[in-house]
Amino acid sequence: MALISCPECLKKISDNAEYCPSCGFPINAPKVYKPKGTGCFMQTLNTGCLIVVVIIIIAIVLAGISAYKLKTNKNAEKTELKSSKKNKKRALIN
């Protein structure tokens, strides 16, 4: 058992440790650090998931904005209707 320095936080850790106890950097984690194949696939999968999450968030925000605009438009129409009714009443009074 030897001590190596973590490539992430440069603290001395055991070379038997799967993850750095200080920062969680994977040292000997078998599945994460395969050089080709699974590791690359996982990386692309992670970025893909991130992009999907970002797109979903943007869609939710856009939906919220459009819903808010619809609400405000309806309110504006209602107030317009009310004001036009008031104007008609005023016109009748006059």
Ligand SMILES: [Zn+2]
């Ligand atoms: Zn570390």
